[in-house]
Amino acid sequence: MELARRGFIKGMGALGAAAGISLDAVAQAAKASKPVSKGKAARVPLEVKHIKSACSICPNFCGIDATLVGGVVRTIYPDAARAEFYNHGICPKGASGMYNTYDPYRLKKPLKRTNPKKGRNEDPGWVEISWNEAFDIVAGRLSKIKAEDPRKLVWQHGQGKYLIGENYAVGFTKAFGTPNMVHRTTTCEAARHVADELTWAGGGILPDLKHSKYFLNFGSSYFEGEQASRWLDWQASQSIEKGLKIVVVEPRLSQNAAKADEWVPVRPGKDVAMLLAMAKVLIDAGTIDEPFLVDYTNAPQLVDAAGVILMDKDGKTPLVWDSVSGSAKPYVEGVKPALKGAYSVNGKPVRTAFQVLVDNLKDMTPEAAQEIADVPAATIKRLAQTFAKEARIGEFITLDGQKLRYRPSVLYTFRGLSAKEHGVQGWRTGLILNMLVGNIDAVGGLRLDGAYGRPQYFDVSVCEYPPKRADLAQSVFFPYANHHIAQTPNLVVQDPKAWGLPYNPEMQIFYGTNRPVAVPNSDQQFTGFAMTFNVVIDIVMTESAWYADIVLPDKTYLESWHWAPTRGTPESSHLAIRQPMANPYNLEHDAFTIMWELSKRLGMRDKYADECNKAWGLNTTKFQPGRDYTTREGVEVLWADKAKKEFSVALDKGFIGSKKDVKAQYLNGAEAKFKGAGKAKMKFYADQLIDTYYKVEGIAKKNNLAKVDLAKMKIAYSPLPTLQHAFPTPHLEAKAYPFYVVTHKRMYRYQSGNTVNNAILNQALGKDAATNYVQINTATAKELGVKDGDTVTIETRVGKINGEAQVVQGIRPDTIAVSYHYGQWSPGFAPMGRKGIAINQVLEHHPDLISGHNSFNDTKCKLYKA
Numbered sequence: 026m027e028l029a030r031r032g033f034i035k036g037m038g039a040l041g042a043a044a045g046i047s048l049d050a051v052a053q054a055a056k057a058s059k060p061v062s063k064g065k066a067a068r069v070p071l072e073v074k075h076i077k078s079a080c081s082i083c084p085n086f087c088g089i090d091a092t093l094v095g096g097v098v099r100t101i102y103p104d105a106a107r108a109e110f111y112n113h114g115i116c117p118k119g120a121s122g123m124y125n126t127y128d129p130y131r132l133k134k135p136l137k138r139t140n141p142k143k144g145r146n147e148d149p150g151w152v153e154i155s156w157n158e159a160f161d162i163v164a165g166r167l168s169k170i171k172a173e174d175p176r177k178l179v180w181q182h183g184q185g186k187y188l189i190g191e192n193y194a195v196g197f198t199k200a201f202g203t204p205n206m207v208h209r210t211t212t213c214e215a216a217r218h219v220a221d222e223l224t225w226a227g228g229g230i231l232p233d234l235k236h237s238k239y240f241l242n243f244g245s246s247y248f249e250g251e252q253a254s255r256w257l258d259w260q261a262s263q264s265i266e267k268g269l270k271i272v273v274v275e276p277r278l279s280q281n282a283a284k285a286d287e288w289v290p291v292r293p294g295k296d297v298a299m300l301l302a303m304a305k306v307l308i309d310a311g312t313i314d315e316p317f318l319v320d321y322t323n324a325p326q327l328v329d330a331a332g333v334i335l336m337d338k339d340g341k342t343p344l345v346w347d348s349v350s351g352s353a354k355p356y357v358e359g360v361k362p363a364l365k366g367a368y369s370v371n372g373k374p375v376r377t378a379f380q381v382l383v384d385n386l387k388d389m390t391p392e393a394a395q396e397i398a399d400v401p402a403a404t405i406k407r408l409a410q411t412f413a414k415e416a417r418i419g420e421f422i423t424l425d426g427q428k429l430r431y432r433p434s435v436l437y438t439f440r441g442l443s444a445k446e447h448g449v450q451g452w453r454t455g456l457i458l459n460m461l462v463g464n465i466d467a468v469g470g471l472r473l474d475g476a477y478g479r480p481q482y483f484d485v486s487v488c489e490y491p492p493k494r495a496d497l498a499q500s501v502f503f504p505y506a507n508h509h510i511a512q513t514p515n516l517v518v519q520d521p522k523a524w525g526l527p528y529n530p531e532m533q534i535f536y537g538t539n540r541p542v543a544v545p546n547s548d549q550q551f552t553g554f555a556m557t558f559n560v561v562i563d564i565v566m567t568e569s570a571w572y573a574d575i576v577l578p579d580k581t582y583l584e585s586w587h588w589a590p591t592r593g594t595p596e597s598s599h600l601a602i603r604q605p606m607a608n609p610y611n612l613e614h615d616a617f618t619i620m621w622e623l624s625k626r627l628g629m630r631d632k633y634a635d636e637c638n639k640a641w642g643l644n645t646t647k648f649q650p651g652r653d654y655t656t657r658e659g660v661e662v663l664w665a666d667k668a669k670k671e672f673s674v675a676l677d678k679g680f681i682g683s684k685k686d687v688k689a690q691y692l693n694g695a696e697a698k699f700k701g702a703g704k705a706k707m708k709f710y711a712d713q714l715i716d717t718y719y720k721v722e723g724i725a726k727k728n729n730l731a732k733v734d735l736a737k738m739k740i741a742y743s744p745l746p747t748l749q750h751a752f753p754t755p756h757l758e759a760k761a762y763p764f765y766v767v768t769h770k771r772m773y774r775y776q777s778g779n780t781v782n783n784a785i786l787n788q789a790l791g792k793d794a795a796t797n798y799v800q801i802n803t804a805t806a807k808e809l810g811v812k813d814g815d816t817v818t819i820e821t822r823v824g825k826i827n828g829e830a831q832v833v834q835g836i837r838p839d840t841i842a843v844s845y846h847y848g849q850w851s852p853g854f855a856p857m858g859r860k861g862i863a864i865n866q867v868l869e870h871h872p873d874l875i876s877g878h879n880s881f882n883d884t885k886c887k888l889y890k891a
């Protein structure tokens with residue numbers, strides 16, 4: 026014991042006691058305390074090093090503190106210094122993150138396809154080539170395209186956005202001359218972003234859980250699908266101790282639902298009905314924050330019979346009904362806008378936007394919602410009443426001497442309301458509930474980040490026709506797809522003319538995305554994949570790589586530099602870098618050096634540098650023309666410009682955090698931008714949607730556009746959510762398919778791709794982590810004669826797939842749940858990584874016509890024993 030104790034202290038000394046006690050220190054101590062056998066030379070102690078960096082396995086960017094022994098990454102712990110600001114702990118993927126670097130299945134050399142036929146069952150006939158040959162081939166293709174028509178190049182990325190920084194890809198595609206830089210957000214949560222943009226012209230929401238007392242969570246699964254750098258789950262846990270009540274509304278008993286005070290198993294996609302009924306309960310009872318609606322939102326603005334907001338003579342200032350003068354006026358000082366009512370202006374009937382909602386909700390009783398959403402009317406009423414009561418409408422709180430609106434009740438979502446065909450309207454309904462109780466930017470309510478930061482989101486869409494981009498974003502087909510459309514290029518390449526695209530995409534570069542596996546109706550995606558010349562930059566042989574012409578091996582996040590993103594919280598903001606700590610396979614390139622080399626070979630290096638300066642918004646320190654940069658030098662440029670500190674600070678700490686004062690937290694957003702006369706207003710009523718609909722109608726008719734379904738557009742572009750948004754296409758059409766299918770994340774894996782090779786996650790944790798199941802309710806299973814472990818067939822209008830049944834009580838009887846991340850078929854993955862089912866193979870694809878978002882949780886299926 027004595028010896029062990031002394032050894033322990035010695036080990037701690039070697040590690041630097043300041044780093045605190047870690048399990049690694051204990052392991053080292055154990056090693057140090059072992060007696061060296063007599064007669065043998067004492068071993069040379071291995072060098073122990075600590076490096077602070079950022080995990081980049083998922084978009085949470087947790088701070089990490091890695092220990093290297095003899096140059097090998099042995100442990101990854103959370104960077105304790107960040108807990109004060111945002112980052113509480115890391116997840117199992119991050120803690121075992123070295124497995125994605127030491128993974129024997131990694132790509133190590135550039136590969137060239139020799140079999141021109143592409144297909145799941147086609148052997149690509151890979152041959153290893155040198156980097157020089159790889160660059161020759163890729164640059165050769167690129168320069169031909171650049172000379173002909175640079176738009177024929179499509180750049181696509183997913184997690185790649187965060188691996189070196191999206192702005193490099195923006196710079197590269199700009200310098201090259203293609204508009205086609207496509208991010209993954211429409212497979213992620215674009216619909217939620219667009220709902221925010223349409224409503225308050227900015228992006229970024231978080232519940233103010235530190236102060237909230239009541240939390241209605243509509244499908245934000247932060248205990249399984251980690252979010253906000255593990256701040257959300259940590260803050261929720263802290264606040265539960267102080268009396269926060271959590272209600273989780275979603276079709277399956279997620280881990281969040283299991284830990285909540287109440288689980289409300291709503292019927293998939295029918296949340297909108299439930300939320301509209303809750304709105305009616307609040308309005309009928311008068312438990313709404315009228316001053317908030319009048320002062321901060323456009324709820325009092327006057328709407329004509331066509332749904333368009335009435336403007337003043339200048340054609341751009343909205344009119345309200347002034348209850349002082351009894352006339353329509355712009356909302357200026359002295360005017361008292363009426364929230365409710367129908368009026369007549371110049372002989373035309375008008376209503377306030379609020380009144381339009383009230384009239385729309387006439388029949389939307391809790392009883393009616395019960396029929397659709399299968400949530401008892403009494404529950405709907407109680408949730409609405411509690412939500413309003415806990416909001417303490419009209420109350421104030423003083424924090425740091427500032428008197429602030431106090432509304433400690435909040436409704437929040439992540440992909441639960443947004444990963445849907447009517448995803449924008451889904452979260453718009455949630456935002457309207459929040460507005461009704463006036464909790465926006467109030468203490469304990471819904472916190473906005475960057476309110477009215479981009480006023481252009483309130484404008485009518487450009488509705489381009491012909492489309493400029495191969496993904497059709499912001500075209501007449503998807504007018505508010507402000508975040509690109511990840512899944513469309515592979516559909517559009519199959520028939521560009523049908524969409525009026527004035528060129529044929531010929532080449533695609535995929536960087537850190539396994540696109541077809543991530544998207545509903547995967548086979549449709551692969552068909553498009555087989556039609557272009559593809560370069561895939563990844564760390565493993567994914568399914569996308571299987572369809573590539575050239576595969577380029579990338580460095581992992583533990584091997585490469587990056588100006589790392591972080592996740593802000595309502596209370597803090599930060600800057601960080603990522604730094605390399607290992608390179609076991611001696612890889613030469615990362616995406617930064619790949620783009621740099623290609624730019625050189627294309628003769629556009631200085632232009633690229635200049636576009637990077639613009640994309641990164643560099644002011645004081647910039648990329649200079651006439652010279653090359655290593656990835657590290659790139660990070661040094663960004664650090665110098667943005668952090669304005671010595672690079673040694675970055676190397677040492679990896680991170681700088683700063684706390685926001687109360688004013689920055691609560692008074693710079695909605696309060697400063699929307700409150701009072703003469704200001705822009707949050708869009709309770711998204712009038713830009715109806716204006717855009719009329720524009721789309723005009724363009725579609727003039728050009729005879731077969732691809733625009735005006736009836737569907739009209740439903741999608743309603744300025745207020747309606748019951749129709751609870752009926753996505755499969756619910757209307759797939760009548761013979763009785764079950765709803767929902768999908769979700771799991772803790773052990775990240776999206777698709779490399780985490781399936783992680784032996785710690787997939788082997789050590791046993792079967793439960795190594796595969797996914799078809800979760801079926803006990804009663805349903807009994808009816809179908811299905812037992813736990815049986816093979817069942819899921820049949821949708823897209824196809825059939827077999828999976829292992831898991832009979833559980835925590836799912837609705839009319840719904841099955843299958844997690845994402847499994848069933849990968851590329852021969853390049855470890856066998857353990859290929860278990861389970863890839864549910865996207867059978868999901869229907871019905872993109873949200875506003876945002877372009879994929880519909881992940883709208884499909885219906887038949888289910889039977891295989």
Ligand SMILES: Nc1nc2c(c(=O)[nH]1)N[C@H]1C(S)=C(S)[C@@H](COP(=O)(O)OP(=O)(O)OC[C@H]3O[C@@H](n4cnc5c(=O)[nH]c(N)nc54)[C@H](O)[C@@H]3O)O[C@H]1N2
Nearest residue numbers: 183184213537538539540543562563579581776778779845
């Ligand atoms: N059914 C269903 N489908 C879903 C979801 C769901 O919940 N259910 N979730 C959706 C969501 S939220 C998203 S965001 C999308 C994501 O879908 P994708 O865009 O395909 O996935 P990403 O995670 O962005 O990219 C993962 C790829 O990056 C590779 N990679 C990892 N590290 C590195 C690296 O260091 N360098 C390089 N070059 N490559 C690397 C991985 O091997 C993998 O191939 O999937 C969506 N699809």
Ligand SMILES: Nc1nc2c(c(=O)[nH]1)N[C@H]1C(S)=C(S)[C@@H](COP(=O)(O)OP(=O)(O)OC[C@H]3O[C@@H](n4cnc5c(=O)[nH]c(N)nc54)[C@H](O)[C@@H]3O)O[C@H]1N2
Nearest residue numbers: 244245246250251275293294439440441769770772775776
């Ligand atoms: N472990 C792990 N963590 C991750 C990721 C990962 O791949 N693995 N990916 C990260 C990324 S990119 C993202 S975008 C986030 C996503 O984070 P989340 O959006 O929180 O997670 P998801 O599992 O995609 O979906 C959320 C929940 O929606 C529920 N749901 C499905 N249909 C409905 C419905 O009709 N109504 C309601 N109310 N709920 C429904 C599902 O049951 C699920 O629990 O996770 C991030 N964190």
Ligand code: SF4
Nearest residue numbers: 080083086087116119
């Ligand atoms: S939550 Fe994401 S960023 Fe954080 S440790 Fe886990 S995988 Fe890494």
Ligand SMILES: [Mo]
Nearest residue numbers: 210212213214
């Ligand atoms: Mo995502």
